[in-house]
Amino acid sequence: MSVFKDPYGDRESKVIAIDVYTPVTSTNFIPDRSRPGLTTTAIGAVDLQGAGGNWATVGRRSRGGRRVHRQREKRKGKSVGLRIGTLNVGTMTGKGRELADVMERRKVDILCVQETRWKGSKAHSIGAGFKLFYYGVDSKRNGVGVVLKEEFVRNVLEVKRVSDRVMSLKLEIEGVMLNVVSGYATQVGCELEEKETFWSELDEVMESIPTGERVVIGADFNGHVSEGNTGDEEVMGKFGVKERNLEGQMVVDFAKRMDMGVVNTYFQKREEHRVTYKSGGRSTQVDYILCRRGNLKEISDCKVVVGESVARQHRMVVCRMTLMVCKKKRPEIEKKTKWWKLKKEECCEEFRQKLRQALGGQVVLPDDWETTAEVIRETGRKVLGVSSGRRKEDKETWWWNEEVQDSVQRKRLAKKKWDMDRTEENRQEYKELQRRVKREVSKAKQKAYDELYTRLDTREGEKDLYRLARQRDRDGKDVQQVRVIKDRDGRVLTSEESVQRRWKEYFEELMNEENERGKKSRRGELCGTESR
Secondary structure (H helix, E strand, O other), rough: OOEOOOOOOOEEEEEOOOOOOOOOOOOHHHOOOOOOOOOHHHHHHHHHOOOOOOHHOOOOOOOOHHHHHHHHHHHHHHHEEEEEEEEEEOOOOOHHHHHHHHHHHHOEEEEEOOOOOOOOOEEOOOOOOOOEEEEEEOOOOOOOEEEEOHHHHOOOOEEEEEEOEEEEEEEEEEEEEEEEEEEOOOOOOOOOHHHHHHHHHHHHHHHHHOOOOEEEEEEOOOOOOOOOOOOOOOOEEEOOOOOOOOHHHHHHHHHHHHHHHEHHHHOOOOOOHHHOOOOOOOOEOOOEEEEEEEHHEEEEEEEEEEOOOEEEOOOEEEEEEEEEEOOOOOOOOOOOOOOHHHHHHHHHHHHHHHHHHHOOOOOOOOHHHHHHHHHHHHHHHHHHOOOOOOOOOOOOOOOOOHHHHHHHHHHHHHHHHHHHHHOOOHHHHHHHHHHHHHHHHHHHHHHHHHHHHHHHOOOOOOHHHHHHHHHHHHHHOOOOOOOOOEOOOOOOOOHHHHHHHHHHHHHHHHEEEEEOOHHHHHHHHHHHHHOO
């Protein structure tokens, strides 16, 4: 034990002096959670301070550390943290709002879902600000989708629905292109031709994505990549489950072909946090998250979420990803004047009086309309107030009341109890609560729709009808606002200068090229000249 004088104060700091040339053993480790601010290992301390650095600050928080941290962050630029997951839901029917509740509670931003069993190809709001982009051709099998948090819905640039087993979605997150691919591989007993079709579709999607863009694949591959990585160290870690089968080998071959890594297998977790599928006493790992090998350093954690009951057999896999993005100014939230309050006679009369006072008691408005309009707007803001600019109440899931939430919570606890102790009594309790939740959801929906239909029959309900129709139309669109364009090679342009340059090139080509009519007239003139 050595005592060093604190260079930033009068206290003495006691640290363990370690020779940097001696090998580090297990006794050199300092517990991660024992005291905040301690370095994890002695080697980490040496790397942090340097071999000839100031050892007085090792093992304690140094003064000025926050300033140093801010300077480092300023040099590095801004970072955006994302939680991306994948889950085989079994079916989306009756589970939309429950799935949104799970994502909100687990703080998941993007979720790939499989086996949705929804027919159609569009987007749908599932509540709590989450939006599902899905594709399916049969309401009884297959179907894939991607669920986005509200703040990322406006960042969607492109949605590609390849088949009911593969779809991709392109996002622009503050200048960084992120491609999210949802896949649902064929089962073990399917024909080889059907399996090859799925992998060829996935290959086409990957080949269409430029090399410089981020890619995250969340899929149910129905295969085991095995525990250990002998011979496959470049694409996977050692922490898989079970022995490898044919479908698992296809996953590894795809990762090698596309230079990707199987994220699940790189993090050492308990088996309970690696198993993604439980049924009939079997515990396996079939759901995976993949990303480019060059972007593995952006993944800081990945594990299975335990204790949720939204899916019967599968479990959600979630990874934490950090993107280094360009610094951009946040757009200011527009606060609108509550002009609708003028429908009330009291507010209307108060507004008239305040407006007359602001205009100096004049009954006739002055000729300068710009000044008058500004006075009217300012008076409206003072008398009627302004909106907060926040998201309005979700109109799609207003039926999600306290009774339904309590039933879902009891079902979740019963599922957790059955996972811990798989007795017949716990199983029957979970089944009964599942049926009760379905009945509660059906009753709540029916009651909410009856109240809505009653209100729509009134005169004031007509405006609600048009508002709901506009919201339905807006929610059903994939891309709500076109904010970026592509260059000649198909790469997405995000900066303002590059977008303006591309528009200039486009209009120059459009205005200067010869159309078919001009070509025909010129050809006729040439033919006439030759005939003469």
